[in-house]
Amino acid sequence: MLLKSLEFKTIVGQKVKVMEIPVLEEDSPFKFMIQVRLQTFITSINKEPSSKKCYSFKEYLKKVMKWPDYEKLFKVDELKNNA
Numbered sequence: 001m002l003l004k005s006l007e008f009k010t011i012v013g014q015k016v017k018v019m020e021i022p023v024l025e026e027d028s029p030f031k032f033m034i035q036v037r038l039q040t041f042i043t044s045i046n047k048e049p050s051s052k053k054c055y056s057f058k059e060y061l062k063k064v065m066k067w068p069d070y071e072k073l074f075k076v077d078e079l080k081n082n083a
Contacts, residue, residue, distance in 0.1 A: 001074060003058075010046050018042065020058035022073065030073050037061060 002023040009015055021038060024031045041060050062070060 006042075008042070012049065015053065016045055017054045018045070018057050019054065020056050022058075030069070034061075034073075037064065 003019075004021050004023055005017060005019040006021060007015065007017045018038075018041070022030075022034060024034060037060075038057065041055075041057060045055060058074070061073070065073070
């Protein structure tokens with residue numbers, strides 16, 4: 001899966017980087033959901049006065065999405081026979 005990052009300044013002027021944003025195809029069933037989640041995540045970053053400069057969108061999705069949807073999105077495959 002292709003991942004991208006986004007860098008912007010908050011209202012306070014602090015430079016923030018959001019990493020691990022999945023790039024989805026136009027016909028993907030997750031496209032709209034990811035766009036809305038990303039917008040919500042960026043809004044929450046803007047509202048909180050934090051000293052963090054780097055955020056992981058993938059970790060955020062792990063917390064807010066249902067696990068089966070998260071697995072489908074990132075195609076988390078289990079290794080068979082410890083291979």
